[in-house]
Amino acid sequence: MSLESFYEYIDKNQDHYVRRLGEAVAIPSVSGTVQHRPEVVRMGHWLEAELKRLGASVELRHPGKQELEGQVIDLPPIVLATYGNDPAKKTVLVYGHYDVQPALKEDGWATDPFTLVEDSQGRMFGRGSTDDKGPVISWIWTIEIHQKLGLDLPVNLKMCFEGMEESGSEGLDDIIYAEADKYFKDVDCVCISDNYWLGTTKPCLTYGLRGVSYFMLTVSGPGKDLHSGVFGQSRSPADALGIVRSTTQAARSVPWSAHAESSRANQLTLALDQVHEPMTDLIHLMHKLVTPEGKILDDVAPVTADEDKIYKALDFKMDDIYNAIDAKNTIHDTTKEVLMSRWRFPSLSLHGIEGAFYSPGAKTVIPAKVVGKFSIRTVPNQDPDKITELVKKHVEAEFAKLGSKNKISIECGHAGKWWVADINNWNYTAASNAIQKIFGIVPDYTREGGSIPVTLTFQEALKTSVLLLPMGRSDDGAHSINEKLDRSNYIEGIKLLATYLHEVAAIKA
Ligand SMILES: C[C@H](N)C(=O)N[C@@H](Cc1c[nH]cn1)C(=O)O
Numbered sequence: 001m002s003l004e005s006f007y008e009y010i011d012k013n014q015d016h017y018v019r020r021l022g023e024a025v026a027i028p029s030v031s032g033t034v035q036h037r038p039e040v041v042r043m044g045h046w047l048e049a050e051l052k053r054l055g056a057s058v059e060l061r062h063p064g065k066q067e068l069e070g071q072v073i074d075l076p077p078i079v080l081a082t083y084g085n086d087p088a089k090k091t092v093l094v095y096g097h098y099d100v101q102p103a104l105k106e107d108g109w110a111t112d113p114f115t116l117v118e119d120s121q122g123r124m125f126g127r128g129s130t131d132d133k134g135p136v137i138s139w140i141w142t143i144e145i146h147q148k149l150g151l152d153l154p155v156n157l158k159m160c161f162e163g164m165e166e167s168g169s170e171g172l173d174d175i176i177y178a179e180a181d182k183y184f185k186d187v188d189c190v191c192i193s194d195n196y197w198l199g200t201t202k203p204c205l206t207y208g209l210r211g212v213s214y215f216m217l218t219v220s221g222p223g224k225d226l227h228s229g230v231f232g233q234s235r236s237p238a239d240a241l242g243i244v245r246s247t248t249q250a251a252r253s254v255p256w257s258a259h260a261e262s263s264r265a266n267q268l269t270l271a272l273d274q275v276h277e278p279m280t281d282l283i284h285l286m287h288k289l290v291t292p293e294g295k296i297l298d299d300v301a302p303v304t305a306d307e308d309k310i311y312k313a314l315d316f317k318m319d320d321i322y323n324a325i326d327a328k329n330t331i332h333d334t335t336k337e338v339l340m341s342r343w344r345f346p347s348l349s350l351h352g353i354e355g356a357f358y359s360p361g362a363k364t365v366i367p368a369k370v371v372g373k374f375s376i377r378t379v380p381n382q383d384p385d386k387i388t389e390l391v392k393k394h395v396e397a398e399f400a401k402l403g404s405k406n407k408i409s410i411e412c413g414h415a416g417k418w419w420v421a422d423i424n425n426w427n428y429t430a431a432s433n434a435i436q437k438i439f440g441i442v443p444d445y446t447r448e449g450g451s452i453p454v455t456l457t458f459q460e461a462l463k464t465s466v467l468l469l470p471m472g473r474s475d476d477g478a479h480s481i482n483e484k485l486d487r488s489n490y491i492e493g494i495k496l497l498a499t500y501l502h503e504v505a506a507i508k509a
């Protein structure tokens with residue numbers, strides 16, 4: 001069936017669909033805070049209403065409760081929807097998430113993060129525009145436009161939209177395993193649009209993701225916040241500088257997993273005569289997590305000769321990464337090294353410290369309790385349980401060296417495993433055909449440095465092919481300030497998703 005009328009329709013009605021994206025962006029569905037939880041639920045209901053309006057059968061699954069910020073609150077609903085139930089057609093399961101990362105104007109956004117603002121180059125700025133509201137609602141517009149034009153949707157569509165992806169997908173795995181032989185029974189393939197092109201001009205298909213293990217390291221000591229003039233650590237600035245210099249030099253020479261160096265850190269604690277400051281201990285421990293070169297090497301699969309070749313063939317330049325990060329401060333200077341670091345080697349990032357004083361002004365406080373947050377992106381063949389065990393041992397050993405009277409606790413908040421797929425599956429061929437029809441180009445096959453834990457769950461629970469079909473560009477700034485989706489990526493992306501469904505229907509499986 002020709003989709004020319006579909007393409008014409010979306011081209012003519014672009015502004016309408018941009019406005020609809022604006023509606024979705026305006027709901028601040030941040031899954032990581034208690035304060036925003038009602039907005040996440042509102043976003044789930046917004047999707048439910050849109051799907052019902054189009055005649056899909058929709059169920060909201062309530063995965064239970066979670067503890068957050070010391071409160072027990074309901075997890076947002078998982079939206080399960082079915083459109084079409086013809087046994088003669090293939091069934092495609094699409095997944096996406098309707099929650100977003102936190103965003104505050106004060107973080108440095110040029111415009112209000114929850115108001116979609118388009119600039120003269122067609123860049124549509126707003127939290128969730130590319131990650132992942134634009135792609136999620138595009139599946140819905142695909143159904144809507146077929147209906148408006150009287151076109152047959154040639155596959156049965158099952159949809160699974162969750163509101164907790166940015167916070168560990170809590171509750172989702174259990175539902176998928178429980179429903180594998182029920183709601184998800186007849187699924188022939190899975191498609192997820194929740195990642196990005198490698199660069200800014202060439203579409204790609206993605207067959208691998210890193211895993212993520214997210215840690216919270218709590219250091220607590222005094223019963224309340226204290227005055228630093230009255231209770232501060234007593235040691236001379238010269239001593240302090242000496243200690244900082246020696247620990248930094250030691251860290252530089254050894255990989256993370258082999259941190260057995262005996263620094264002069266004990267001198268620091270011996271020099272104390274008032275309270276052990278939780279923040280000082282925490283900063284020390286966080287510093288000990290990674291070397292400046294960032295080497296974490298346990299259980300990493302070796303690079304094969306075949307793999308070595310794929311990096312040369314990709315359409316990716318150092319300028320793509322410089323543009324994406326707005327700087328030239330990459331550790332590596334070749335595209336091959338950059339991509340290997342992103343795709344197939346692990347990384348550790350320090351994200352923030354809860355309880356630290358961060359407001360403007362100069363408050364001279366000693367915070368009583370601080371929580372350091374960091375995550376490790378994991379790769380084949382790392383095991384999340386082993387990583388957690390290693391991290392705990394390492395942090396506890398480093399803390400013991402400090403001789404501090406503070407208390408620590410370290411927890412893995414959530415962990416999702418890495419995923420690699422078989423690109424020879426017909427699901428990938430169908431998507432490649434669709435890209436060639438819309439963009440007139442053969443796509444690159446890429447892996448992604450980010451994580452979508454449910455990808456592996458679908459692959460294992462449903463025993464079917466999972467494909468990542470990205471809509472946005474590498475410079476979209478997901479999770480960052482000024483997140484955007486280009487209008488052309490959105491509009492061509494809607495065409496691509498529709499065409500993919502037709503190619504799945506057409507292909508001999
Ligand atoms: C790639 C996907 N769009 C994404 O952003 N995933 C998140 C998942 C996550 C895990 N913990 C918190 N968020 C990511 O890779 O950070």
Ligand SMILES: [Zn+2]
Pocket residue numbers: 101131166478479
């Ligand atoms: Zn994200």
Ligand SMILES: [Zn+2]
Pocket residue numbers: 097131132165194
């Ligand atoms: Zn996402």
